[in-house]
Amino acid sequence: MRTLWAAVLILGFASPAMAENIIPEMLKTYEAAGASHFDAKAGSALWHKKYAAPENAESPKPRSCQACHGVDLTKSGAHIRTGKVIEPMALSVNPQRFSEAKKMRKWFRRNCKWVMGRVCTAQEKGDILTYLQQQ
Numbered sequence: 001m002r003t004l005w006a007a008v009l010i011l012g013f014a015s016p017a018m019a020e021n022i023i024p025e026m027l028k029t030y031e032a033a034g035a036s037h038f039d040a041k042a043g044s045a046l047w048h049k050k051y052a053a054p055e056n057a058e059s060p061k062p063r064s065c066q067a068c069h070g071v072d073l074t075k076s077g078a079h080i081r082t083g084k085v086i087e088p089m090a091l092s093v094n095p096q097r098f099s100e101a102k103k104m105r106k107w108f109r110r111n112c113k114w115v116m117g118r119v120c121t122a123q124e125k126g127d128i129l130t131y132l133q134q135q
């Protein structure tokens, strides 16, 4: 009986802090939208690619995902404009990552637009998440 209570207590305390990786679920929604065969290499290439800044941008510096998330994904990044700390993207050091669909959709939209000047396709998002999931 005592062990049962111990288990209940441990589970009760542990569950709010545990974040579930929703990447597999997101990949299914991208597949439903016509994407397939997600590829970490393609995702890595997109993540590291540098895009020219728009002509009217305040800074002419090329844009990339790394600009804010940093080169080493196991370390914190810094927002290129505000300097605000961005927690590491790598699931291996930050298990809170990729646990909320709404958050993911919002930042994918915003960041792809800022970096690439357009939203990412379902294939691109799937490739990027497949790459990020392995970090």
Ligand code: HEC
Pocket (backbone or CB within 6 Å): 047, 064, 065, 066, 067, 068, 069, 079, 080, 081, 086, 087, 096, 097, 098, 099, 100, 103, 104, 107, 108, 111, 112, 114, 115, 116, 128
């Ligand atoms: C201008 C700065 C900036 C750039 C450039 C940027 N991001 Fe982000 N990104 C953020 C911020 C800020 C957040 C939200 C804070 C957080 O999650 O720690 C975020 C969050 C995310 C998330 C949500 C992660 C989660 O836990 O759900 C994804 C996915 C993401 N970014 C992908 C990208 C991709 C892909 C690129 C390149 C196309 C990119 N970001 C470029 C600033 C940036």
